[in-house]
Structure formats: structure tokens, C-alpha cells
Amino acid sequence: MNTIIFSALWGVLMMYVGFIVKKQKSATAFAVLGLIVLLIVSWLEYAGVSIFTIDMQGMLRYNRLSLVFNLVMIFSTLVYFLLSGSDIEKFGKSSSDYYALLFFILTGISIISGFQSLLMLFIGIEIISIPLYILAGSEKSNLKSNEAALKYFLMGAFSTGIMLMGIAFLYGDAGTFYVEGINLGLGKITPMLAVGMVLLMAAMSFKVSAAPFHFWTPDVYDGTPTVFTSFMATIVKAAGFFAFFRLFENAFGNLHSDWEILIAVIATLTLLIGNITAVFQQSIKRMLSYSSIAQAGFMLMGVFALNTFAKHGLILYFAAYSFATLGIFAVLAKFKDHSIEAFNGFAKRYPLVGFSMLICILSLAGIPLTGGFFAKYYMLLAVIKYGKMFWLVIVGILCAAISVYYYFKLVQAIYFKEAAQREDVVFTRSFELMMLANAILIIILGIHPDWLMSLLYM
Amino acid sequence: MSIVEILFWFLTALALFGALMVVFSKNPVHSVLWLISVFFSISGHYILLNAQFLAIVNMIVYAGAIMVLFLFVIMLMNMNTESEPQKSKWLRIAASLSGGSLMLVLVAALKDTSGRVTGVFKLDGNIGLIKNLGQVLFTDYVLPFEISSVLFLSAMVGAVLLGKKETNSIIS
Numbered sequence: 001m002n003t004i005i006f007s008a009l010w011g012v013l014m015m016y017v018g019f020i021v022k023k024q025k026s027a028t029a030f031a032v033l034g035l036i037v038l039l040i041v042s043w044l045e046y047a048g049v050s051i052f053t054i055d056m057q058g059m060l061r062y063n064r065l066s067l068v069f070n071l072v073m074i075f076s077t078l079v080y081f082l083l084s085g086s087d088i089e090k091f092g093k094s095s096s097d098y099y100a101l102l103f104f105i106l107t108g109i110s111i112i113s114g115f116q117s118l119l120m121l122f123i124g125i126e127i128i129s130i131p132l133y134i135l136a137g138s139e140k141s142n143l144k145s146n147e148a149a150l151k152y153f154l155m156g157a158f159s160t161g162i163m164l165m166g167i168a169f170l171y172g173d174a175g176t177f178y179v180e181g182i183n184l185g186l187g188k189i190t191p192m193l194a195v196g197m198v199l200l201m202a203a204m205s206f207k208v209s210a211a212p213f214h215f216w217t218p219d220v221y222d223g224t225p226t227v228f229t230s231f232m233a234t235i236v237k238a239a240g241f242f243a244f245f246r247l248f249e250n251a252f253g254n255l256h257s258d259w260e261i262l263i264a265v266i267a268t269l270t271l272l273i274g275n276i277t278a279v280f281q282q283s284i285k286r287m288l289s290y291s292s293i294a295q296a297g298f299m300l301m302g303v304f305a306l307n308t309f310a311k312h313g314l315i316l317y318f319a320a321y322s323f324a325t326l327g328i329f330a331v332l333a334k335f336k337d338h339s340i341e342a343f344n345g346f347a348k349r350y351p352l353v354g355f356s357m358l359i360c361i362l363s364l365a366g367i368p369l370t371g372g373f374f375a376k377y378y379m380l381l382a383v384i385k386y387g388k389m390f391w392l393v394i395v396g397i398l399c400a401a402i403s404v405y406y407y408f409k410l411v412q413a414i415y416f417k418e419a420a421q422r423e424d425v426v427f428t429r430s431f432e433l434m435m436l437a438n439a440i441l442i443i444i445l446g447i448h449p450d451w452l453m454s455l456l457y458m
Numbered sequence: 459m460s461i462v463e464i465l466f467w468f469l470t471a472l473a474l475f476g477a478l479m480v481v482f483s484k485n486p487v488h489s490v491l492w493l494i495s496v497f498f499s500i501s502g503h504y505i506l507l508n509a510q511f512l513a514i515v516n517m518i519v520y521a522g523a524i525m526v527l528f529l530f531v532i533m534l535m536n537m538n539t540e541s542e543p544q545k546s547k548w549l550r551i552a553a554s555l556s557g558g559s560l561m562l563v564l565v566a567a568l569k570d571t572s573g574r575v576t577g578v579f580k581l582d583g584n585i586g587l588i589k590n591l592g593q594v595l596f597t598d599y600v601l602p603f604e605i606s607s608v609l610f611l612s613a614m615v616g617a618v619l620l621g622k623k624e625t626n627s628i629i630s
Contacts, residue, residue: 004605008608011608011611011612012611015615054601056601057598057599057600057601059601059602060601094619094622097615097618097619098619100615101612101615101616101619104608104611104612104615107605107608108608111605117602119599119602120601120602120605123602123605123606123609126609127605127608127609127612130609130612130613130616131612131615131616133616134615134616134619134620137620138619140620191567191568191570192567192568194567195564195567195568
């Protein structure tokens, strides 16, 4: 609850800051300060101190997992602000309003990390989605950005409609919005419950861009200004997955054997489509959007398995995937040209940033000693421990192998290609150091993933 | 058949007919007018379910405000059959196939549930009055009620941001 209230309040404050400050740099500084405050209050909540006592009617309940998830999300947002803050400042006077929207998204994230009622799930998902439609269309003079916003809005509105219909069916069956009420049912599937569950599954798959519902992803990610694509593809996606996991664990946990095959098929399709299509992309931004679909396939394995390994793995996956993708997008946002050739000979000109990007790419590909390796390892382990549908593991490993191909195309461009006549990008010293710190963070996650996971048991 | 049942079937038939006409009308203005009739018949259903306040709000907000907005947009865009984009034959076939199979699955799944859903609705004539609604809203549902203010705030901020003229943007 601390996190919800403080992030909403800070969002309002950010709008006033837009009036007061002259330089956009101070808006970023204020936003970073806000995140530090958020980190402190959510840490307090984690330690058992709540600043406000509010009767939540059982609609929100935070366990260890959701509090750690909140911490990871806020920390990732901090990394995002520090890396990409200078690009948000380019929006001029309205940049503090964009910061406000980002804070509102954090409010939504901290709602869905603790929802116990489908009503809260719906409100949380909407608070996340609506600011995103605006962020997608923030580059008003660019037609592609307008297209992305409109496409995202229309498709998102339809998926929300489907979700509401699913919730209505579940309410009709169980007579309650509370997830325990739905889960405590008879433990046996009734037609209305099945319809509601499948509709919710479709809506959630849309929000996390899983395979048969992924068609919006490449266009929207490509059209959205790169700064905001970065946020959309990492933190928001992780939040969607957490909601997906929590919903299926708490509301449909008793029916696990009824829906596991559906999730397994969605995960397989997501892995195959994401990875195979990513191979053929020429633009890095499009490649990363397909790679984010592919990574979603791995995260779906956690929803499939629903065991302790899945919980560990998902938290680790959120952190490792977010840091790595944020790093690559932060560099990409400085470029106008998003083709792979633009990065030819990149490491020769900028050795430090080149090296940090290498670490990010290796983490996405799941190479040992980076966070991505253990994230993928835990996902596969979760499926193995679950003991059913072993073929999902094989598909996962094959797809991880495919992904190495297209990630290494980028590495090849950065390190082994001759530099051509390309635009000059200026990186400030602080940006270089931040990138390096991000890379070190990824390596620490790869060597000591237990440091993050032990938070779940402290 | 009691009067309630007669009303129910009448309103249902009206709603379904109106909804079909929304889809099949060639003229978009006619579609909007049929949509208004759908909203009215659904409001009738709400009254049958003892939700008087909801019925009135549905009429005022949807049939009133939102549909007028729809009409304005359609009239300003000057849409007619000539300017309608032609969709390919395959797209139409695929759309009707997938929509039809969704309907088939829903009907097949739900045909056995008739009569099971009773516990939710209480037969109390006062349940839908503003007094009761307000009491529930500010006691049981106060948390979602308050939190949805963040949702509306972000929507407002977004609308202003999108509508604002860009003055000193560096981004081309």
C-alpha cells in the first residue's frame, strides 16, 4: 500500500515540477529522487512497516513474492530513469508530465502485484495500459508513432473488453470477485468457469504479447519512441507476467491440470514464432521486439509450472531481462538509424559502451556468468520439476539456441565489422559509467542469483 | 407467462435485432441510431434486474452523451458507402469463420448452465437505489473506487499531453 500511495502522489508532484523547474535535467533528478523514496517505502513495507493503515477489505494482499517483485520493478525503473532520462528530457517542457505518467504506471504495477479481487486486477491493468497508449503516441509529428498509439489503443481496448467479459463469466459462476472464492469453488471445472478462464487467458496473453495474440507487438514497439519502447518491453511486460502468474496461481490453481496444456501450447508457439521471426529482422528495434516475444515464451513456462522454482525463476527473469533490455534500448535511443549496420565497428569507437552492450546481449542470449543464464535455467528447471510435458523443455532449449544466432549478429556488428560512414553519437561520461554499472549488475546476478532470491525468505 | 417474462423476451428480441442492424446497416448514422435502441433495451433489462440507477445512468451516459459524440464524429468525417474501404474476400471469410466458431464454442459451453446461476441476484426492489449503491460503494468497494481516481487522472493527463501543441521539441 505504501508503494501505491507514494507513486500516485509522486506522479501528481511531477506535474507541478513541470511548472517550477526551468531545466529539464532537474525534472529527471526529481523523478530519480521519487524512485529512491519509493524504494525506501517499499523496503519499509517489505520489512513490515506500513506508513498508512488502510482497511483493504481483502482486495489487496501482499506476500513476500509480491513485495520483492515491487522492489525489483522500482529498481528497474530507477535503472531506466538513470539510463534513459536524458532522452526523456528531449521532449522538452512536457517531459515532467511523461515522468508523471511513468509514476502512474508504477502505481498500477504495485496494484496488480497484490490483487486478491478481479476488480483490482482490472483497475491495475487499466492504470498500466492507458498511460502506455499515450507514451506510444508521444512523438506527435511522427506518423509511425501515431499509428502505433492508435493500433495499441484499439487492440488494447478490445483485449480489455475480452477480459471484462471473462471476469463477468467468472462472477456469474462463483458469485464473487475474490480470487479465493473462485479457487475454492468445487475444484472441478464448470462451463462458465471454463469460458471465463479462457477469455481471461486470451486477454492476459495479449497484454504480455504471447503468440497467437502477439501481432500488435512489432508494429507498436517499432513505432513508439525508443525511450518508451524500452519501458514497455521490460517493466510493463514483467508486470503483465506477474499478474498472469498470480491470477492463475490464486484463482485457477485448483484446476491446474485442466489448463496446463493450453499454456504449454501458447508457450511453445510464442517461443517458435518469436525466435524464428527475429532471425529475419534487419532493424534492431524490430529484432528486439521479436526477441521480447521470444523471452515471453520462457516466462510463460513459469506460469505453466506454478511451483517454487517458477517463482524464483520469474523474479530472476524479470530482473535479468529488464536490465539487459533497458541497456540495449538506452544505447539504441541515441541512434536515429536502427539497422544492424549502424552498429558496425561500434566497440572500436566506444569501447566501454560496446562492452556493456555485449554483456547485455549475452544475458539475453542466456550465456553463463550473466543473469540471463540462471533465469532461463530456473524456468527450464521449473518445468522439469513439474514433471509433465517434457517436450516444452526441449523446445525451450532449441529456441535458446536459435536466439544465439540473431543476438550474435549484433555482437558481430559491434566487434568484428569495419566501421562505415555512420552518424556520430555522443555518449556522456556518466552514461558510459551507468552502462558499465548496469553490465556489472547483470554479471552479479549471473554469479550470485541467490542474493536476489534470498530476499524471498528474509 | 408472467408480465416480467414477456418484457424480458421482448427486450431481448429488441436488443438482438438492434445489434444485428448495427452491423448490417450500410449507413453509419443508421448504425449509431440502432445502437441507441440497443442501449435502451439493455437499460430495460437493468430495470428488470432491480438496477434502476444503473438503467438511468446507462441511458444518460451511453445513449445520451457517448452516442451524440459518435454521431458528431461520423458526421464530421462524412463517411458513406463510397469512402468505405473494401476488405478482401478472404479476410471476410476468415473473420466470419473465427467469429462463428467463437459463438459455437460459447453456446456449446454455456447451454448446460441454464438455471444454475441464481445465488447472485437478490429479489429486493430497493437494492438498486442510489442510497444502497452509495453505501456499498463507500464501504465495501471504497478501495477500488478511490484507486480508480488514479486511472482517470492519468487519462486526463494523457488527453492534455496528446492535445497540447508541441512548441520546443527537438525530436523531429
